[in-house]
Amino acid sequence: MGQFSNFGLKKFLNDGLIDLKFLEPTLVQEQVIPLLQKHQNVICLANTGTGKSHSFILPILNNLDYQLNRIQSVIVTPTRELAKQIYDNIRFFKTYQPELQVGCFIGGEDIKRQIEQLGKSQPQIIVVTPTRLKDLFLADALNFGKLSSFIIDECDMIFDLGFIDDVDYILSKVNNNVKVSVFSATIAESLKPFLLKYLKNPHFIDVNKTTVTNQNIEHVLIPTKHQDRGKVLLKVLAAINPYLCLIFVNRREEIPGYFDLLRENGYSVCQLHAGLEPRLRTQMVKRIKNLEFKYVIATDVAARGIDLDGVSHVISIDLPNNLEYYIHRSGRTGRGQYTGKSYVLYDTKNLSFVKQLEQWGITFEYQKWNSNNELVTVNLEAPRKKYQPQTTTNEVNKIINRYKTKNNNKKIKPGYKKKRKEEIDNLTKQIRREHIKNSIKKIKKEKAKERGKKLFDKE
Structure with missing residues (x-):
């Protein structure tokens, strides 16, 4: 793997990367940056934690005309938290390039104030959520006359949340010469017509084939054996000592019960889900990053795209129906040079899901409690045998x-x-x-x- 200096980036970018202690590009950065520098259309399959945000941030900043205060690049994200995160990552480089102008426009904030802001000056880059992008466009607040690149981040999530029509509307209005790039964990069959409509001869990059089998992550199966999952969860928590632990549930309605359970048992815990008011959710993310909590109970949608450092453990109360989400969950830990553990509380109904994940290259350890109430690794094959009652x-x-x-x-x-x-x-x-x-x-x-x-x- 090469160095960032090999990309021929502008000096201010290399200076910023040195201060960020970004020494070597990740696999996705190594493949994407040269293509976006050359204004190519890209479809990139990459999971959370692969460094994909900087794979499009760096070439965008490298290609900008800093003498032109017009919108030159649009970055669309599915959630407010991810938009703010990308905005902060871009704004970091303003220290090294004072002429950089970037704006963040998300739902839940005063749109009139945003329209006034855009009326005074148009930033060179806007980071925006789908519906707010359409609303601002319809309000004639955005000037796309000099737009050259359009990035759709977490495209599969935008599609799942029903926002793809808003993005479709905007792309139908911009110049055909605008280069469109899509970053996504997966590409569903139903998403392909949209991609074919706006991406001409795209370069296709799939780094998930290598990241799904991250050797830094230990995957562990814990049988519930029809026990109450709350009680099993408490036993798991008693056996680990995490730096930061994410606990995933499949439905938002499950969170209050587990939250109360952990709090009553003395755990430093918070909850993160789409039902929280935007301001409260933003504050909660900041508090998590400040390590005010050791345990976070979250839904897949709420945690998607939020970059949290130091996650040492991930616990899935149950396997998600969409197994791609498990890749996202486990991928929150074991980043960089660090190792992590991903625990799954499972029952016999989950065995087909486990088999599917193994076919994707994930190796599970089977652990259970011994007579001393300690978690120990046992033969994985034993519990998998399908129960066949024998006739005497x-x-x-x-x-x-x-x-x-x-x-x-x-x-x-x-x-x-x-x-x-x-x-x-x-x-x-x-x-x-x-x-x-x-x-x-x-x-x-x-x-x-x-x-x-x-x-x-x-x-």
Whole structure:
């Protein structure tokens, strides 16, 4: 891997990178920066934590005309937090290039004040959320006459949140010569028509193939065995000592219960989700970065794109339905030269998901508690065997004898042995199915009893 100095960046950028202690480019930076310097269209698949933000920030800053106070580059992000983060990363270089003008325009802030601001001066770069971009454009507050590059960051999330139509509208109004680049963790089939519409002959870069198997991350499976997940979570927390731990849930509605549980048990915990007011959420992110909390309970959407340093542990209360989100979750830890652990509380219903993740190159350790209540690694294959209730020999013999007695007086026809064998096999399978049904009924009854108790009722 080369050095940043090999890219031929302007001196102020190299000076800033030295102060940031960015010595060598990451894989995504090494591949993307030269292409954007040459004003190429790029589709880049890269997960959080790969350094992708600076892979487009640096070439944008390198290509700007600092004598021209007109919008030359637009960076669209799905969330306010990510927009502010990118804005801060760009603004850092203003110390080295005072003529740099960058603006951040997001929802939840006074749009009239933003329109007034744009009326006085147009920044060279705007970092903006999709709907606010459209609103400002419709208010005739944006001058795109000198626009040369348009970056869509976390495009898959923009699509998932239903904002892609706002971006589509803006791109349909800008000059065809504007270079469009897309950065995304995944590219869904339904997103491809949009990409084909606006990106002509793009360069395709996929660094996920290498980052999904980050050797710095240890993936651990913890069986719940139909226990209350809150109680299992407390046992896991008692066994670890994190610097900063992110705890992920699949639904926002789950957060209050786990938040109260941890707080009642003396843990320094906060919650991060889209339901928080924008100002409160911004304050919470700052407090997390200041290490005021050791544990953060979050949803995938709320945590996406927020750069948090020092995450040593990640815990998934359950595997997400979209397994791509697990890659994002685990990718919050094990960054740079640091190692990290990603724990997953799982049940038998998750085994197909685990198998899929393994096919993507992730290796899981299976851990459980020993007699001393310590987490230890055990053979992973044992719990994976699908439960197959076995019919006892006596039960099969009874069925066969009944069958023989029932059919002794019947006239023997050609092929009767084969037919008899098939019917006996079918009867045997029927007994097995009855065993499975009875087992399921038993489990359902146990779960029903659990649901009757309070969610985190202590034993």
